[in-house]
Amino acid sequence: MSEPKIIAIANQKGGVGKTTSTLNLGAALADARHRTILIDLDPQGNASTGLGIDTERREITSYDLLGGQAELTQAALSTDVDNLRIVPSTPDLSSADIDFSRSTDRTRLLRKVLRNGADADIVLIDCPPALGLLTVNAMVAADAVLVPLQAEFYALEGLSQLLLTVRQIRQSANPNLRVNGVLLTMSDSRNNLSQQVEADARATLGDLVYRTTIPRNVRVSEAPSHGKPVVHYDPASKGGVAYQAFAKEFMQRLSLSTQREAVNG
Numbered sequence: 532m533s534e535p536k537i538i539a540i541a542n543q544k545g546g547v548g549k550t551t552s553t554l555n556l557g558a559a560l561a562d563a564r565h566r567t568i569l570i571d572l573d574p575q576g577n578a579s580t581g582l583g584i585d586t587e588r589r590e591i592t593s594y595d596l597l598g599g600q601a602e603l604t605q606a607a608l609s610t611d612v613d614n615l616r617i618v619p620s621t622p623d624l625s626s627a628d629i630d631f632s633r634s635t636d637r638t639r640l641l642r643k644v645l646r647n648g649a650d651a652d653i654v655l656i657d658c659p660p661a662l663g664l665l666t667v668n669a670m671v672a673a674d675a676v677l678v679p680l681q682a683e684f685y686a687l688e689g690l691s692q693l694l695l696t697v698r699q700i701r702q703s704a705n706p707n708l709r710v711n712g713v714l715l716t717m718s719d720s721r722n723n724l725s726q727q728v729e730a731d732a733r734a735t736l737g738d739l740v741y742r743t744t745i746p747r748n749v750r751v752s753e754a755p756s757h758g759k760p761v762v763h764y765d766p767a768s769k770g771g772v773a774y775q776a777f778a779k780e781f782m783q784r785l786s787l788s789t790q791r792e793a794v795n796g
Contacts (some may be wrong), residue, residue, distance in 0.1 A: 535651045539669035545660035547681040548716035553657040558760040559778030561615035568651040571620040573659040579619035583758025589619040597640045642672035675711035682718045682725040715744040743777040
């Protein structure tokens with residue numbers, strides 16, 4: 532069984548479209564027939580809710596995965612999207628930093644589970660809005676980090692801290708970790724500040740920034756209350772079209788990086 536590509540979706544700042552981007556990327560990958568598992572590593576459980584997983588169904592969770600009480604095959608639940616499964620979360624995860632702090636391998640808990648073989652092509656990890664133990668576990672387990680970045684003032688300042696964390700993890704625990712890219716979200720073409728942030732991000736980060744940007748769109752906001760990603764709730768909406776375009780770009784980028792690894796390996 533070949534190992535899946537593992538992508539951590541992370542930003543320590545909340546409200547930047549991280550979970551929304553994870554859900555829509557996961558659904559679009561699944562629609563393209565990539566067997567996809569989404570791991571909800573956020574105690575708020577918004578990714579689980581956004582795929583219609585009621586709290587009663589969350590008997591085995593990502594907390595059990597970290598604690599070694601469950602294997603990935605046991606924890607991953609089917610969703611209404613073909614080829615897409617999710618390991619749900621509950622508020623139990625809030626205490627993970629304390630509960631697992633004494634474990635000698637506390638930063639490698641998730642890596643041990645995921646590197647033990649996963650029946651999937653791609654694993655997406657929705658990280659909490661913090662650079663604590665949960666996000667570190669995701670980065671130590673991952674091949675790459677995808678960073679959703681809201682087009683707003685101070686966005687790049689927060690990004691520098693995240694990139695520093697990636698560098699530290701590369702040096703200490705996961706030398707193969709890469710930054711997959713930066714996705715600009717909640718963009719407003721009528722807003723001068725939004726345009727300036729995008730220009731600054733592209734000038735500073737170059738090709739690291741995805742060509743596709745995700746616009747502010749009411750259909751994107753409505754979709755989670757229906758338990759669906761917007762690419763299924765309203766695929767023709769501005770947000771739905773943008774996320775489909777992003778997913779295609781993501782797949783191209785992942786394919787290119789895989790080819791480079793084959794050449795370099």
